[in-house]
Amino acid sequence: MAAAPLYCVCRQPYDVSRFMIECDICKDWFHGSCVHVEEHHAVDIDVYHCPNCDVKHGPSLMKRRNNWHRHDYTEPDDGSKPVQAGTSVFVKQLQHRTFPSAEEILIRMKGEQVTTRYLERHGFNYPIVITEMEGLGLKLPPPKFSVKDVEQYVGGDKVIDVIDVARQADSKMKLSEFIKYFTKPHRPKVLNLISLEFSDTKMAELVEVPDVAMKMSWVENYWPDDSFFPKPFVQKYCLMGVKDSYTDFHIDFGGTSVWYHVLWGEKIFYLIKPTPTNLALYEAWSSSPNQSEVFFGDKVDKCYKCVVTQGTTLLIPTGWIHGVLTSQDCMAFGGNFLHNLNIGMQLRCYEMERRLKTPDLFKFPYFEAICWYVAKNLLEMLKELREDSCPPPTYLVDGVRALIGALRTWLKREVTEPTSEVPDNIRPNHLIKELTKEIRYLEVRRFEIFHPTEDVVLFGEVLYLSICPCSHARQARRAARRLREQQQQAPKTPSNLDILEQHTMEVLKRVEVGTLEEDPAFCAKVLGKFNKVSTASAAAAESLEDNHLRLMLVNGRIIR
Template sequence: MAPAQLYCVCRQPYDVHRFMIECDICKDWFHGSCVQVEEHHAADIDLYHCPNCQPIHGPSLMKKRNNWHRHDYTEVDDGTRPVQAGTAIFIQQLQDRSFPSADVVIVPMQGSHVTQHYLETEGFHYPIMVPDLDGLGLKLPPPSFSVRDVEQYVGGDKVVDVIDVARQADSKMKLGEFVKYYYQPARPKVLNLISLEFSDTKMADLVEVPEIARKLSWVENYWPDDSFFPKPFVQKYCLMGVKDSYTDFHIDFGGTSVWYHVLWGEKVFYLIKPTKANLALYESWSSSANQSEVFFGEKVDKCYKCVVKQGTTILLPTGWIHAVLTSQDCMAFGGNFLHNLNIGMQLRCYEMERRLKTPDLFKFPYFEAISWYVAKNLLETLKELREDKCQPQAHLVEGVKALISALKTWLRRELTEPTSEVPDNIRPSLLIKELTKEIRLLEEDPSRPVKSQGITESPPPRSSLERRRQVRRHSHKLPSNLDILELHTREVLRRLEVGPLEEVRAACLNGKFKKIFAPSAVTVKKGSPDNALRLVLCNGRIISEDEVQSVKQRRKGSGSHVAGHTRHGQNHKPLKRYHAQSLLSLKGFCAPSECPTSPSTEKTLQDMLSLTGLMCQQTPEEGTVSQEAWWSTQAPQVGSPGEEHLYRDSSLSPLLHPTKRQTHNPSPISNQATKGKRPKKGMATAKQRLGKLLKMGSHTRLLV
């Protein structure tokens, strides 16, 4: 691996964090700090000669000034180019302009009156000016605090961003170098320092943020100590500007509100309301190629002038467009904070920054992350208010709605952008869903008393619904003990897919049992309450459970007609002759033609029902029904001993899915009678019909 290339007189590799300048003679690169060249000075050098080349080629050549109204002062002044913001001509013209007084939009207040309750009640939509520190909870150094004192507390080696006002360009320099520049008797240019955040320095102990800013701040109230993202430090800034320093129209990053206090000197604010029209004009102006040549204050209907004198504090609400002129040397303190009063406007400003492709350096740090934290906390707030039967304030409801919309947008954006500011301990989709639910509950009936969390009606869990279905499904069944065979029988009946009940003739068999039926392919009618099956023997007939209930009602009604449960309007009556008649309709299963059964069928059906746990004794009295537990009567031996395994293994072994069970060459499911001569009505015996039915479905989970 080749060694890193070395540069400068110090012979060190390239460092991206240090300013370097190239020699136009030897083409070597040098650190500005090594050759005593400040970054803002480099813009004034036409040809640079390094210390090694100066003895031979002489000192560096500086650019020649040709104008005082353009950022590039080397342009030839032909009188056709417009004035650009920040230049000496621009500052002179700005001071000569006339503006409406900001008294019509400024709210003068005493510090003790600027409370959270006041702002939540009256809103925070207009700038507030406080003439002194009393009641604000703002702690500051004395007015004698100087620029050198700042260097002492912060450190002269701290690198700061300064603005070359005439070029409206940023550059970096050490704080110590700025202090030297500040105390020069004749300053070669106008430099403005407005981004010195000192929360991590010794000077932080000298300044306490106004109480109202601390109470409203998202960072102070919602940022968790264990956050993966570093905590944003935007609460404490020191602004040191020389006379004629100017900052063009802007909205503070992330739509933050801002507090300013002029310790000494004077600041002039040019204020514009954040109306929809003005914000649209601002975005268009910010993205235009000739932005610096157009004074934005002339594009809107009203631009107000507000002079902030020494000892005065001003609070600017979210979204206010403003420019600042330092009319005399000035030191001011300020800070930015996000809050719940204007969430929608803050989000609108943030999205505008994204559209304008604002560099991250000039955006609120981790704006989306703090918004997720706020959403999580606001959800808890809404729940607590609902439990306390209190309605949230209107600004909070509107803010949560705007926040929900923004969170959805950011979540969709995560699919295409690799960077993510969603905290690890937050489930974004669930959070959005719960916030939406809380808002929906508020909008359904905002005047009604809000129930507590514990009794709020909500869809029951799946297990509860299933239990309710089971209760409804089995509420009409006759009671039975849950023994092994009974459980097995219920499982078989539950898995059987049964269509609507139709009255069909059942077949009977004296002795042999084959394998159980397989479900057919006919679709079950939707909405069927249950696929389970229970047959009851009543006076020589196999009847359904509904008919059992009808018989019971008949007993109670002393022989009255059973209504609504008989087939074709017929009543149950005792039959002199035993007829095995079923109300079962299997899927893909056609009932044979009606035919009388032999008298010996009764014993066979008794045996069949006892094996399936559906034993029911025929009572001697008319219309009576009694049921006997399956274990009370032993089933008679059916079939020959060699055939016992045909039903014993299949009925008591664990159930398997039909696709996983072994097949024993089952017969086709189609009706075998169609392949030969169909027996005439009354000719086939019940034994033959039942045997044929059993063969047709050897995989059915019903054993009859």
Template sequence: MPSDTCTFCLKDDPNKYLWVQCELCDQWVHVTCIPIKYLTSEVGDTMASYPKNSKEIKRYTCTRHGDPLLEVRQVGKKRKVENQEHADVVPKRHGLRRKKQVDYISLNEGEAKRLKNEHPHIPSFLACFARWENKSNVMKSSDVERQFETINIPLKVEDPENSGMQLPTGPDGQTLTVDAITKFLGDESRVDVMDVQSQQNSNWTMAQWNNYFTDSSPETRDRVRNVISLEVSHVDKFKKELRRPRVVESKDLVNLVWDAIPNDTERPKVTKYILMSVENAYTDFHLDFAGTSVYYKVVSGAKKFILFPPTAHNLDSYTAWCDSDHQNLIFLGDELEHGVAMELGAGDLFMIPCGYIHAVYTPKDSLIIGGNFLTLRDLETQLQIVKIEQRTKVPKKFTFPKFDAVMGKTSEWMLLHPELIDNNSKQRQLETLIAFLKDSKAKYKPVNFLSKKDLVKQLQNEVTKLKADTN
């Protein structure tokens, strides 16, 4: 019997409300076709009703392995996971047909029927890419460093070997691989893995991820997955051997102010990320947290980017899209202006300036090292993006860590080290910080001033002096 034909009703009916797949094989069944006597809760109680969505389903085993069993989660109750190694990990499926598979997980969540290994926006993405393709945004490292304050376009660095960026090598001295990263981090190190179709995260071990990424091929993978939030600046190997481009080190606002205004707040960990994406992975349009600028080094594989600048039209369209109940059905790229589409290959170093709305497609398995950084240059836009995050209710875990502390320390640093600030933009920057600190949402305890109110007063006095000097 085909694996996507329900073994109870013997029908292949993808439009039926809820499906579940056996965790030991590739058999799918309709949830409501399972006799209710085979439903149990996590604590072993029998269930009197069927789960209403896939989030309530913990696991299912089909009749191929004895009596069927559907275990239902106790949704809404906090619980201790006893076997963390396998918690929330979608097990590897064997024997899936090579023909295109319907993505029943997304179907269960109320999405339109779609294919398992192709995000529905990819055709629109590729058409949009062709419309905005750019091969001219290329600049030498020395020019990037010299002109950084006025650069407002995404660009490839023509000579990445001269950028100051250094990558660690694998244990064999060769190019870094996912297998090597697993050895550096440890098999049991945890990593958040995103299902591209459902946009749901699972927590895997690096050994599980390495098995999926390294030891499988695109046609045998059960689903398309992405790792985009593995920060490694605290890991000894990457702390010692991974160096960011010189221009990033010199312009990173946290680098400038953190140790200059010392307190006991932990330094934000956003500087060194490892991104691992398999073929056909797609990340929909988004803004990097707080509108941060980005450096992005392709170690292996390839990427396609479409990026749109933070114009008023684009930011308004993005905000409306984030608020839309039909966001997943809309390809935002068709509504934005002044696009830049660029293709990256192994060895390329890419720089994304503040506030660019972008989507990313992976044509083949790829390994990336990159990171985020705030700048003094972009204070206004960064704070504008933070307000968009607040309006669209971005969860705190996806926002820039310790952002208020960075802005508060920047305010103190500008007052204590005026000789380090470019006077041409100083007044505007101070006024931007004053507006931020006066907002009741901004939480900061000054290090060198009596209170936040006192800090604001000193900033205002400095603005008054600057105005007097120009008159």
């Protein structure tokens, strides 16, 4: 077996997880970390000379900048191409624009007021701003906590994803290199870090998410410890952005809701309500080839500006479309969570991600798996509420309806796309059927409550409601009443249980007149036990005209 080829000054085999750059002279490949070239710097190099070749040929040649308003700054600037999102020209223009104030839609609350009970009663449909943290349950480091402290707790060798804002492109680098960049007085480019999830680091001990996010979270409530799929960690993010960082309009993965706290610095959110029209516009904009050249806020009726200052917490509901500008160097903490209040919107956002072919890296981990776990738990919840004669809240019923539709779609999709996230301990078809039964029962009960004078006829699994005007209504009610009377008068076909009960009573009668008379003591003892036979069973036996038992069996099963 031939040995793997070796590369770089370290003479190691190729490693797909590490960034490498090719020397344009010797054509050898080098690890960026070995030759001190970061991935985001590599795009600025026109002709690269490795350490061996630059001795003879001189240093690498850099690309020439021709514009400040395009992602590709080497394009000639003839004034005909529009400004693209994230560039320095775009950011300056954005800072000088005016927008409707978010005060029109924001709900301002104290931390102690933001509870699960409040959101269940009033809904979670508009952003909530909290400036008084007491009672919120949010625990964070002090405002003096620095980016160097982050490096100390997380570890400088952790590889992170950063965004080159001017190009709106991702690249990888070590956290230590990003911290070094962040602390420099002069920064040649704008880099933004928004995806540092630290649940598996020492820094996790310093942060506790808001109580309402923890109590409502699907992952915290429904994800089983013995799941085959790894548990999603999306509740603790650290975001570090330098001035003029910009994240273009987006919906958080899986339609998750977001908690967001600015520890120091400032962020500006551009918020758009997720109406059906706006969501359709967003999907079309996201899939358009000139997306970066169109400011999405201009395509909707209203785009609200919300300034989040130091010490402020913002809660963003399901599906809200938002872009974010970092107006000054900033450190923020945040997290994402799925919940029961807006299940339909969460599913709609997920399906939109699928249609847009969003890479798995930017999707909620194992979204379909968590939905199956949730469906199983909601079924148990609905059954318990029904047994206790407690009607479930409307948001839950609507959510379960939407969930049933999604689960059916995913099962059908398995035929052509076998990438199942159905947990092993769940019977998907049975679960869907049981959920459907619970919803149908609720529909019947609701109709009976709100239409006590109307007739409800249930044929198998289909519900027919006679709601017609004037004479049609009377005719429908009479027809339903006649059908019900016919069903009551028709002789009931005995079930297997009826037949077996009849047979048992027949045996008991024979025992009474036979063996028991021969021994009075034994007779009295056994008769005491027989007298405990339920009166219902005795009445059923006496009502039968024919006392002879005839059974027809096929393969050991009673069929008549």
